[in-house]
Amino acid sequence: MSLTPEQTAAVSSWVAAGDNLSTIQKKLREQFSVALTYMDVRFLVDDLNLQLKDPAPKADTSDLSKAQPKPAAAPAAGAPASDLPPGEDDLADEAALPSGTGSVILDVDSVTLIPGAIASGKVTFSDGVTGKWIIDHQGRPGFTEISQPGYRPTPEDAKSFMNQLEAELQRRGL
Numbered sequence: 001m002s003l004t005p006e007q008t009a010a011v012s013s014w015v016a017a018g019d020n021l022s023t024i025q026k027k028l029r030e031q032f033s034v035a036l037t038y039m040d041v042r043f044l045v046d047d048l049n050l051q052l053k054d055p056a057p058k059a060d061t062s063d064l065s066k067a068q069p070k071p072a073a074a075p076a077a078g079a080p081a082s083d084l085p086p087g088e089d090d091l092a093d094e095a096a097l098p099s100g101t102g103s104v105i106l107d108v109d110s111v112t113l114i115p116g117a118i119a120s121g122k123v124t125f126s127d128g129v130t131g132k133w134i135i136d137h138q139g140r141p142g143f144t145e146i147s148q149p150g151y152r153p154t155p156e157d158a159k160s161f162m163n164q165l166e167a168e169l170q171r172r173g174l
Helices: 005-016 021-032 038-047 092-096 155-174
Strands: 105-108 118-126 130-136 141-146
Touching: 005 021, 005 038, 021 038, 105 155, 118 155, 130 155
Parallel strands: none
Antiparallel strands: 105 118, 118 130, 130 141
């Protein structure tokens, strides 16, 4: 599909302003009634020899002391508190704690063989207590085994665990 000079100029200005392909696609549809697929917009930008701007640089997640706490998502009304079997503690409430100084060692399994889990691994908390963790199909973290029955990590360790887990899962594209 060929665009008019006015439409081409508009696309060029949107790219120069830092708009991404989805935004350009939406603007073409809303302002010019031109319906293009995402891939067509990608080809259009290439055909016009335009360079998309890189998104804002990502924060360095390797230094946990710089991590900003994220607000914990509230469960939907009427939703069950957890689909995990009894005894598997959900750490979602501890994710909102301020960043701590716990020295937690996190290991992610290269292959997850636990039914209903999208990721799993091992953790060693700063006090030496070890455990196995999973991320269930709804994205909630929990423990499947803990070396000390009834153990709850310190708020610092819980925050460090959640920060490391988030960074590692993002790195792996999960």
